[in-house]
Amino acid sequence: MARRKSLVSRVTKKYQATIPQEVRKVLKIAQGDCVAFEIESGQVILKKVPSLDWNYLNAVAETLGEWESAADEEAYSDL
Numbered sequence: 001m002a003r004r005k006s007l008v009s010r011v012t013k014k015y016q017a018t019i020p021q022e023v024r025k026v027l028k029i030a031q032g033d034c035v036a037f038e039i040e041s042g043q044v045i046l047k048k049v050p051s052l053d054w055n056y057l058n059a060v061a062e063t064l065g066e067w068e069s070a071a072d073e074e075a076y077s078d079l
Contacts, residue, residue: 019046 007020019029027048029035034049 005022007022009017009020011017019035023029023046027035027046029048033051036047036049038045038047
């Protein structure tokens with residue numbers, strides 16, 4: 001079983017904390033990256049959020065217009 005390691009960071013007046021260097025290395029976090037906090041059974045899990053692929057998202061967005069017809073609005077209005 002892997003040994004648990006504790007790292008400490010102080011919280012500022014604005015409730016900000018520095019992510020320790022060792023954690024940044026493990027998660028490969030760089031300046032400008034986003035992180036997510038997941039709460040599970042009273043524990044907080046920090047994860048790096050993958051970068052968005054804007055080309056893919058823009059391509060997918062173009063296909064969503066097919067759901068904007070008046071017939072669709074009527075058919076799904078009670079959902």
